Amino acid sequence: MKYYLIAGEASGDLHGSNLMKSLLQQDSNATFRYWGGDQMSQVGGVLIEHYRNMAFMGFVEVIKNLKTILGFIKKCKSDILTYQPDVLILIDYPGFNLRMAKWAKQKGFKVVYYITPQVWAWHKSRVHDLGKYTDRLLVILPFEAAFFKKYGYEAIYVGHPLLDAIENFIPDPVFKSYSQKENKILALLPGSRTQEIKMMLPIMLESVQNSDYEILLAGAPSVIDGLYIDIIEKMKMQHMVRLIRNQTYDILTVSDFALVSSGTATLETALFKVPQVVCYKGNSISYHIAKRLVDLKYISLVNLIADEEIIKELIQDDLTPQNLRKEIELLSIKQQTIKQDYEKLRLKLGNTGASRRAAQQIVQLLQPA
Numbered sequence: 001m002k003y004y005l006i007a008g009e010a011s012g013d014l015h016g017s018n019l020m021k022s023l024l025q026q027d028s029n030a031t032f033r034y035w036g037g038d039q040m041s042q043v044g045g046v047l048i049e050h051y052r053n054m055a056f057m058g059f060v061e062v063i064k065n066l067k068t069i070l071g072f073i074k075k076c077k078s079d080i081l082t083y084q085p086d087v088l089i090l091i092d093y094p095g096f097n098l099r100m101a102k103w104a105k106q107k108g109f110k111v112v113y114y115i116t117p118q119v120w121a122w123h124k125s126r127v128h129d130l131g132k133y134t135d136r137l138l139v140i141l142p143f144e145a146a147f148f149k150k151y152g153y154e155a156i157y158v159g160h161p162l163l164d165a166i167e168n169f170i171p172d173p174v175f176k177s178y179s180q181k182e183n184k185i186l187a188l189l190p191g192s193r194t195q196e197i198k199m200m201l202p203i204m205l206e207s208v209q210n211s212d213y214e215i216l217l218a219g220a221p222s223v224i225d226g227l228y229i230d231i232i233e234k235m236k237m238q239h240m241v242r243l244i245r246n247q248t249y250d251i252l253t254v255s256d257f258a259l260v261s262s263g264t265a266t267l268e269t270a271l272f273k274v275p276q277v278v279c280y281k282g283n284s285i286s287y288h289i290a291k292r293l294v295d296l297k298y299i300s301l302v303n304l305i306a307d308e309e310i311i312k313e314l315i316q317d318d319l320t321p322q323n324l325r326k327e328i329e330l331l332s333i334k335q336q337t338i339k340q341d342y343e344k345l346r347l348k349l350g351n352t353g354a355s356r357r358a359a360q361q362i363v364q365l366l367q368p369a
Contacts, residue, residue: 001027001366004085005034006076006100008054008093010192010220011264013037015115015161015355016091020045022359033083035076038221048079052222054096073099080104086366090134091115098126101133110365114138114358116155120147127151136365138358141305142348156361159354162264166271167352171253178214178254186213186328187251187274188241191261192220197227199281200319204259205235207324216255219245257331259324266300266311270345275331275338277324278302278313305348310341 003023007016017039023030024043032045035054041047054072073096080088080100087110090097094117104111111134119127120143130137131153139145139155148155178185186208190201197220208215215237219228228243244251248265252258252272260269262280269276278300298304302311312327314320331338 001030001086001363002083003030003032003034003087003089003362004080004083005032005036005040005089005091006093006097007034007036007040007091008051008096010037010051010222012091012093012115013039013051013221014165016040016089017043018161018164018355019089019091019114019358022355023362025356026359026363033079033085049075050222054093069096072096076100077103080109081107086110087112087362089114089362092117094126098129098133102129105133105135110135112136112138112362112365114158114362115140115161116144120144127153136361138361140354142350158357158361159351160267160349161354161358162267162271163349163352164355166249166268169249172247172250175247175250175254178216181214183212183214184256185254186211186215187255187258187260187269188215188217189248189258189260189265189269190217190279191263191265192222194223194227196261196282197223198231200261200279201228201231202235203281203319203321203324204279205231205237205241206321207259207328208240209235209237209321211328213240215241216251217241217243218248218251219243221246257328257335259328262299262313264301266302267305270302270311270342273339273342275335276302276311277327277331278311279319279324280313280315281319282316302342302345306341306345310338310345 005016007013013036016036020032020043034040034045035049037051088104090101090113092115101111113130113134116130116137116139137148137155138158140160145155145157188204190197190204232238232241252269252274255274258269258274258276260266260276260278262278266278280299298313299315300313303309314323
């Protein structure tokens with residue numbers, strides 16, 4: 001079978017690669033064409049566009065880059081028509097993928113949405129687009145199937161793919177030397193987009209400028225070293241910070257605490273049992289628009305799934321070096337409680353095997369009636 005996948009972010013690249021591996025196990029004749037990243041490329045197939053070229057965050061940024069985004073949509077439609085896949089698999093990335101779902105369904109392609117947009121948080125009206133323009137909805141959070149059922153649509157809960165990614169992770173033995181150091185290790189995960197790194201990394205660094213932490217900075221695959229180095233040098237912290245690329249899980253394996261940009265990384269950090277402070281700061285206009293549209297008590301996946309604040313979130317104007325410094329100090333006091341809450345969270349997510357179950361659903365959909 002011919003599979004066409006669209007993933008527009010680092011997390012989508014990770015989950016897309018694991019889904020492709022599972023599809024190959026169940027369909028030895030599977031061929032892939034996709035929008036994604038390096039991890040999907042390692043599995044095989046043809047990469048059409050790297051997600052690093054599509055990383056626009058916030059309303060203002062999207063408007064500024066609208067011409068580029070529309071160009072990508074046109075290119076993607078043309079490529080799908082040429083390839084004629086048996087199924088289009090959309091992975092998160094709602095602004096782009098919801099458009100593609102509607103268009104592809106109208107063109108007669110089978111459409112699967114894996115890791116559906118968080119329509120329970122905002123734009124609830126989009127639940128109907130997801131229901132109408134897809135053949136199968138595969139969800140990864142425990143409460144999402146019930147949410148779709150409320151609107152009359154069937155969604156299949158396959159479990160969270162991060163459990164697979166973390167279970168299959170083999171730590172780099174080189175990192176063991178960090179865990180033997182005298183000083184505590186602080187991980188910095190400032191996001192995967194240039195805009196959020198520029199906004200948040202200086203604040204994160206300033207909060208620990210006079211500390212004795214060993215600081216490990218997780219470099220995102222799609223971001224050039226120069227961006228990080230410029231910020232570190234401007235803060236005069238070259239002696240304190242080590243930039244490490246493409247080894248976030250290794251960093252989390254040895255870290256005592258972490259400062260994490262909101263997103264999938266908050267859940268990854270929790271599954272590695274690292275006490276964290278969640279950070280978010282965006283373009284002011286985009287933030288205030290989003291605040292009016294989003295119907296959520298929390299912004300981190302950890303607190304959303306737990307349905308209570310088990311980790312501190314510092315958002316927009318609250319994200320200051322002073323506030324961050326205070327919360328880092330509190331992590332030492334609260335770490336045992338946080339780790340106990342992480343255990344409860346892990347139980348809520350269920351079993352491993354999300355990628356395999358998702359692949360089974362997709363292959364089943366393609367069987368003759």
